[in-house]
Amino acid sequence: MQQPTEGELAILSVLWRLGGATVREVNDRLNDDSDKPIGYTTTLKLMQLMADKGLVSRDTSSRSHVYTAIAGRERTQQGLLRRFVDATFGGSRTQLVLRALGESNATPDELAEIKRLIEELEKEENHA
Amino acid sequence: MQQPTEGELAILSVLWRLGGATVREVNDRLNDDSDKPIGYTTTLKLMQLMADKGLVSRDTSSRSHVYTAIAGRERTQQGLLRRFVDATFGGSRTQLVLRALGESNATPDELAEIKRLIEELEKEENHA
DNA sequence: AAATATATACGAAAGCATTCGTAGTTGCAA
DNA sequence: TTGCAACTACGAATGCTTTCGTATATATTT
Known part of the structure; x- marks a missing residue:
């Protein structure tokens, strides 16, 4: 696609x-x-x-x-994100995230949601 | 700029x-x-x-x-990020971050660093 | 039924980023 | 000093996206 x-x-x-x-x-x-x-x-x-x-x-x-x-939303966003991260942050999604959070006006709820996701990812790490 | x-x-x-x-x-x-x-x-x-x-x-x-x-790195990345988030995630940095982390191969260290940043941001929230 | 509004189709222009060819200049090596 | 290599300058071609004008068809209103 x-x-x-x-x-x-x-x-x-x-x-x-x-x-x-x-x-x-x-x-x-x-x-x-x-x-x-x-x-x-x-x-x-x-x-x-x-x-x-x-x-x-x-x-x-x-x-x-x-x-x-026809193009799916998540898939499309993923594809564009990849291109953008490659061009702008040398491929480092982590750099992107740090920069995005650094100046975002994320609400406490949003921060909590992101933290929850990170903790899930960390759990997966441990299982692997 | x-x-x-x-x-x-x-x-x-x-x-x-x-x-x-x-x-x-x-x-x-x-x-x-x-x-x-x-x-x-x-x-x-x-x-x-x-x-x-x-x-x-x-x-x-x-x-x-x-x-x-002349263009500074952080400032330039911020500017490009804003454009990208507007176009691709309807302006929601949080959505971007969730999508970026969802499929990243972030290492445990990187996850920890992001978590640290979030906790700092949460502290700032409380102070305000 | 005639006039008006609303569709599609499509060529072509406009706008912008990238690429390259070529001319002209300067330094360096044979 | 002659010739080759590397540099700048710049117009123009290419390629891609966006925009629009216009032709034509189909509905709707008067």
Whole structure:
């Protein structure tokens, strides 16, 4: 599965949230969040290209085609994360985490959740 | 300070390691790690553009100009991280961290270091 | 039925990063 | 001093993503 570009990722994010959506719906969502408005045909074109690449499927049975993400969210995030860590932190996920936590405004709950995960990982270590 | 592109970041990484370096030195390093060789003039051009953008400074007193990073490593990583988290994890650093740790091969030492950081952050929480 | 709104399709332009060819310069070695 | 090696400068080509204009078809409203 090919990695999405930044524009494609924005569209995938909407599809992950909505499940399935028309170009109109996606384009509206994109323009809700966004500063600079994106033209309808721009979104359409991008989604057509994504269909060609296999990132999304589409149901063309009604006039307004309904698109659905094929690319999985976790898998896609993992792939992008790998690229980013390689380029920016020399491949060290730990460095990334340290930098991310260092300036995050993580809430106590979030910190607790991360700590819990770490403790689980440590348990796995011990079992191995 | 403008964010570097991916190619520029690769060059900055070398400069951060070496302190100051000529185009030849940077190009050699890039081609050490890399699969696909990068032409000398390609690196030269990129570094010239970086000088224009203020990402690096250069000492032109000798024939081989010596380049030095102006962009700081931590600051640059922070900036790139923010962009990435916004695009890929909807701005949630916590999500990023959870995903990064979930599949990392972090060593026990690294896990311990992250835990230590979290505990420090929790202490700060309490003080506030 | 005619006018209007909303779809898809698609070529092409625009924007940006990267790559390279080539010209011209400077140092060094034969 | 002649020639070769290494350097800078820079225009231009390439490649990729994004954006948009326009043609065309299909629904909906008046």
